[in-house]
Amino acid sequence: MNRTKNVLAIILFVLGVLALALIIFIQTLRPDYKGKKQLKGISESVSVYFDTYGIPHIYASNELDAIRALGYVHAQDRLWQMELLRRIGTGGLSEVFGEDMVETDKFFLSLGIGDASARAVSALDKNSEANQLAEAYLDGVNQFIEKGPTPVEFYLTGLQKQSFQIKDIYNTVGYMAFSFAMAHKTDPLLTNIKDKLGMPYLVDLEVGVDADTEWIKNFKAKSSDSIQNRVVALLENSLKNLPFPQFIGSNSWVIAPQKTKNGKVILANDPHIGFAQPSVWYEAHISTPTYEKYGYHMAGIPFPLLAHDRTLAYGITMFENDDVDFYYEETHPSDSTLYKTNEGWEKYETFNKTIKVKDGEDITFTFKKSKHGPILNGIADQVKGERPIAMSWIYTQGGNKVLEAIHGLSHAKNIKDFQAALPNIHAPGLNIMYGDAKGNVAWWATAKLYQLPNSTNTKFIMDGASGEQEILRYLDFEENPQAINPPWNYVYSANNQPDSIAGMLYPGYYLPENRAKRIVKLLEPRNDWDMAATQNMMLDVTSSEDAGIVMDLVKTMDIALLSQEKIEVLELLRHWDGSYPLKSVEGTIYNRWVYFFLRNTLEDELGEEMFQQILATHMIKRSIAPLAAKTASVWWDNIFTKDKVETKADIVRLAFDEAIASLKEDLGEDNIQWTWDKVHTLEHGHPIGQVALLRRFFNVGPFPVIGAREVINNMGFPYDNSRFYKVSSGPSTRRIVDFSDIENSRSILPTGQSGNPFSPHYEDQAEMYINGEFRKMMMNELEIKKTSENLLIFQPTKRKESKN
Template sequence: MKFLKRSLRILLFLVVLVFVSVWLYSKTYKPNYSGELELKNISKEVTVYFDDIGVPHINAENQKDAYVALGYLHAQDRLWQMELIRRLAAGRLSEIFGKKLIRTDKFFSGLGIEEASTKTILNLEKNSENYKMVVAYLNGINQYIAEGKTPIEYTLVGVEKENFTIKDMYNVFGYMAFSFAIAHKTDPILTEVKEKLGKAYFNELIGVENKNLTLIKNEINEEIKGDLAREMHRLFEGLPISPFIGSNSWVIGADKTKNGKVIFANDPHISFAQPSVWYQAHIKTPNYELYGFHLALVPFPLLGHNKDYAYGLTMFENDDVDFYIEEENPENANQYKTEVGFVDYDLVKKRIKVKDEQDVVYTIKVGRHGPIMNDIIDHLDDERPIAMQWIYTKLENKILDVAYEISHAKNLSDFKNGASKLHAPGLNMMYGDAKNNIAWFASGKLYKYRDSLYTKTYLNGASGEDEILEYLDFKDNPQSINPAVNYVYSANNQPDSIVGMLYPGYYLNEDRAKRIVSFLEPKNDWTKNDVAKMINDVTSPNAPIVAANLIKSINVSEFSVSKKKAISILGDWKGNFEKHEVGPVIYNRLVYEFQKNTFADELGKGYNQFVNTPFVEKVLPVQAKRNQSIWWDNVTTKDKIETKQEIVTSSFKKAFSFLENQLGENVDNWTWDRVISVEYKHAVGEVPALRKYFNVGPFVTTGGDQVINNQIYNIDSTGYYKVKAGPSTRRIVDFSDVDNSLAIIPTGQSGRVFSKHYKDQAKKYLNGEFVKMKINQSEIEKSENILIFKPTKGN
């Protein structure tokens, strides 16, 4: 008994000790939002006002001081995020997470990002203003590393902090550029369709690219001067950092708004993670002001506004990655064939450090088209050498100039000049200003091949016939300045023409674009509140059309009352993805079964990759409308050719049976909120014991795939829709009331788990609410939390 009592006392003591330790850690190791700190390399005092969502409003006498402070503050809230993204881009995740990430490291280290960064840095103009600001920002980060409180993640995974360099910054740009690309998920599967199934199957698929298009129109007017597929999927599914995916933006001209001023809206779609991808900061000096949204390790915001102009971005989705089949010398595998004979590969030796394991050493062969993918992707089931040509590593990189110039523009012309310097990734640069200019620029270096070449399959690397013939001038890029319709927009959809052709790309289906145009076109009295409602819209214009085309082919003659009710609900559904709706549940499951019955028999192992590409979303509405298709001949039933009616009826029966087992016999209870959820995952939240502390959620959410409030998920066998991506922020800037511009992010401003701003925006975001982006100085100065940076004595 005494032993038991003593044991209980010891156990109680340990529990209290752990509790007290965690409590002390939470009090000690959280961001510092008030007080005074000394900071090196600033010339004068910098005052930082933290608002009620943790956004720093940095008041400095000059920009250099402001960027030192920004670096320190950004690191204070997001150092672990910075650590992960620099390691991902350089292939260094295995150092901290072990051998399970060797494949990811091998892939990213082999893309040539680091080599491109090194080359670019050698050519930087060291006396330029943007370079000086970058150095100041990095200096602030590294001061925090030396003097600030270490985030708990470093302790949990057992890694030491290291100073950040400008190379780390450029590596982040490289990761961002690659994560925009779609070719690596689409081209390999289309190549297999062409090579293994034949032209009939292939041509039917690619024929959808010129159908059901809502085209963005080019229109340039004067400025108002008033002064491989599966492995790629596997690699990206395991990333602890958010890849970029899609986006919406629209800018409404003064003549279409109630108050006669431009209204700007933007919501970039990015994979969800914790912390959120964007870090907000407001810089104010005597000669500069901007409220910006920053990527980790990037000092100049890609989204921003002040009282004069607002800008943002969506993904262009142009094709800037091409794959080539090389022909190697049978007598020397380190040579490949060109039109002038065999030439040597460059052989690049790589080393990956692995936690608690021996280093992994391997060699990459690099030719004129880029690295040989067989060397960097394990389990690539193709003996042919496949090279990846990527415009980002092929051409001169001015992306730092782009970020600096668009965030320091004085007018539309300055902004356009900055946008014109972008070579990759392709971005739609959206612009609106207080002088009533609106504009859209599709930025990125575009190029031409020979007319008959289809670039979404593997190209011939040896002949010289499949090479880039010409790079286009920026004046030929799609763009629209002050168009007659009084609005510009982008939803990753196809531009109408580029030098007289539909430019190849991986543009997303027309759903969001069509819905945006249906809102903007008829209305001429837009307000900020109207735009806030629109940006949260969850209705698909095309899903009911797809459903109706499928319903037409269902044989209901022997259906039960419940089955007929399900068909009736689907037939009456207006495409709304609200929580209480039954239609989206039936629709998504029917689509799953229909696509499986249509494509799985021919595609085999490649099916799962195919149905989770943006390409299949363009295929679906066309396929649902067809009366005949080669894909409906089930190759496993050799003595019979299936009809559309058989395929669709069978698909519905399977969908109904599944939903009945999953959600019960009462069709009215099959509501959307029972199957859709979102969880914002932290890298260490994958450890079960830490999940509830570091992850945010899971939550029931609203919205659906390819509605304006875009909630992106896989349609798979589970029947549950776990949202993996969506609006990374929603922003609205009304130039009739700039001081009250609105924004929201999915979780919170801080990446520090003990900060009160770790997840304080999560519920508001899910409810479609907003918080104010404060730029009114008198309001800012009422902040309760004020941090003052003082120059170090003798600085």
């Protein structure tokens, strides 16, 4: 008996020691939000006050010291995110996650992001302020890598920490630029549909520009005042497992003083990005005697992409211009090293790249490149065939001054300075939204736009051999879409089609007019906008289109063929206003109906693979309303029913029956229980959270969530066979800057400021975000110092006394 007690005591003691050791280990992994640390390179002490939500307010005697401290605190909260983000564009994911990411690494290596970064670094003025500040920021990051605790993800993956260099900034921006593009998902697919089915099928999908749509209006004051389907498969497979979210869309509007209650500008911005944990933005407030900015930073980038101070504010949305083109190349019939151009035969460039694979052998692969770009054939096993397809991407061509651009935006003192920095943004295409304390409001579409021959349609794979579909010229920045202080007293962007300012349309993959129409409808009639009204508008969940789409479908139904139960469901939909609160039954029925409507309309002609591919494009969002409104279409007939030609009524009724049956199967017989909260949920996934045992520790959620696709509170989800709507993208922050009360401007993050799961700020904003709450973006120094419980002081390293 005593022996048993002794054994139990020993076991309990060992378990206690292990538990204590684990607690101590976890404590060492937490970010340090208080205390004193030495930081090499600073001239005087830097004080970092962390507010209630873990946002650093950095006070320093000069900007170099401040941004060095920013690099350190940014890294202690987001080093793992920084590490992944710099790796994507240069093919470094297999080293972390193993062979499953080899195809993704091959694709990104072939794009040439790393090579473009090297060229940009070599051309960078090393003595410029932008470079000196960037190097100071990276020095702060690297000092954390050297001295700070190793994030738990590095232990779990076995990855060793490595220092950051200036090229990593460009590599990160390169991935961001590519994730904005939609052509890689769309052009090969549209070409395949055209070749397989013919142009009438594309005409009925409304892939062209609709002259009646809600366009963004320009304003400038006068001076006086098949193989291609395998290519789609390659791109889909390469991007689907990325451990970092892609950029999707966005809303922003800036209201001039004439339309605000207090006579001052209000800027609202909510960039739409794929949800993940940690969330994309890292907030930081820097204050020095000569510089102050409250900004939103991407991991590893020293200057904010969204920011404000007491003088001006700016935000972004995605322009959605077409900066990726595909070309068919013609290889010499007897010499595979040559391809045809309008000036004769030229030699393909050949590149050899090596991918490091976790728990496996290094993989070396070879790809070719024409003057247009990398040849996608051969990059992945499934892309084969004799007709080479090259991918041309504006980001990797010409000069790259993105570092100078974002430095210029964050250091502008007025609208003139701000505008001067914009032409340096060549890619990705961004809508830059601007407002200032003097009452100016502005929108600029920034990108290096170009003109092709009039007969060229960039939404299809073009002919690379003839020379007849090459770029004719690059547009001057003055020809880009823009509006500065327009007489209607606001500017906005919802990723919709911009009007022309250069006598030409700008090819792109613009989102449907749904959000744009709603924004204009809400902004136009009011001249008393304030903070509260703007917050309510950002949370608006009413679609400008969905109720109309429902009516186009409902009026197709023959009531005489329906049961009383189904008639009651249709009656619910007839009175729906298109809104998506949590208890909406109509929204659930509508989205289920639309999915089956699209499937029964398109899948028989496209096949399952191409149908899933088209569902992942912006194009399908633009096609739903036109398809629902059409009475005649080549798509209605089911090609597999040889003895019958289906009509729209047949397709709509079949889709409705399937939707009702599936809802009963998933949610029960009582349609009152088919509420939106049961099917529309948001979970913020961490890369490590894909492991089932670690999901609850690393992931945040899931939460039922209001909103839907293409409403202002845009909670996007894929249509797929799951029949549920797991939100994949949405507002990466909701942010409102009010120049009538700048120190009480408002914001929120989807989860929390920190990416460290042991930090109290890992998910402390998650429920606030779901509930539509906002918090203050603090700028008042006295208030910050009075309310902050945590103060971290960076001190200069002590100089060793010289011996006499």
